[in-house]
Amino acid sequence: MRLVIAECQVDYVGRLTAHLPRAPRLLLVKSDGSVSVHADDRAYKPLNWMSPPCVLKEFDLAGEGEQSEDLASFPDDAQSAWIVENKAGEQLRIAIFSVELDTAHELGEDPGLIKDGVEAHLQELLAEHIGTLGDGYTLIRREYMTAIGPVDILCRDADGGTVAVEIKRRGEIDGVEQLTRYLELLNRDPHLAPVEGVYAAQVIKPQARTLAVDRGIRCVTLDYDALRGTESKEMRLF
Known part of the structure; x- marks a missing residue:
């Protein structure tokens, strides 16, 4: 599991569109490929997410050189970009401006919920x-x-x-x-x-x-x- 705390802007592009303006958030990447975006409230519910199967691609926007057309819509002051795409072609587009924490942990296989x-x-x-x-x-x-x-x-x-x-x-x-x-x-x-x-x-x-x-x-x-x-x-x- 990868945990990233970052100032970011998030756009969901697909059958529906949704926009999360620039703010500090938790980005959660699980071993099944899912990506979810969390605020410091709302209990366990993410603000937005992409369920597996999906593919995460990361891009360095701070480097020199001409950016591809696919990255042109990201803000000029963003340091990096995540594009998460599912098999239907829908995308979760995350512009990252600064990173406070980026850490990964191997949790292993979960035994599942044990009923009382x-x-x-x-x-x-x-x-x-x-x-x-x-x-x-x-x-x-x-x-x-x-x-x-x-x-x-x-x-x-x-x-x-x-x-x-x-x-x-x-x-x-x-x-x-x-x-x-x-x-x-x-x-x-x-x-x-x-x-x-x-x-x-x-x-x-x-x-x-x-x-x-x-x-x-x-x-x-x-x-x-x-x-x-x-x-x-x-x-x-x-």
Whole structure:
């Protein structure tokens, strides 16, 4: 991973255009080739980015000699230029005026996200009692691996259709986005498509439920105690 803190100007040129005026920012280059531009706010969200597959080319604008036509649009006082281009020909054009930090680190292979005990146990219990999702459901496998991570549960419904299940303790919008990415990828596999989605959690926030329903994803509220075969500790009238 390469971290660059620099005063820069950023332009995205493609189906849409976007402009970030000159300011200090963090430029993040990952080993997968992705490039993202960050400000000192907005939590984890970048201001702009280019997803892989893409190619980063760097140019020294401070050197003498005539610049190519492709670099003519960069500001005259820029020291260097980055042009990040994807396979569709869209470009992230970054003019760098000064650099405060430029460092690279080898992080190695990441082990991935390890679910907390409740989520892991929910996955195990739901796999054992897959009929909780509906009559006729059958399990294909837990932790079905994809190129972007494991799907919690892959199963089939009563009609033989493939269903991908994402399990959370608290269902929020991020989980819906995660399941959406899995579904987009799984539906490219002709042996699985069409693949439906189920978002299962002990509690699902209203905003997450609204987004899921809008995307054709079914929401299921899981009763942890019922899956374990124990009585709930909550007080009941009857």
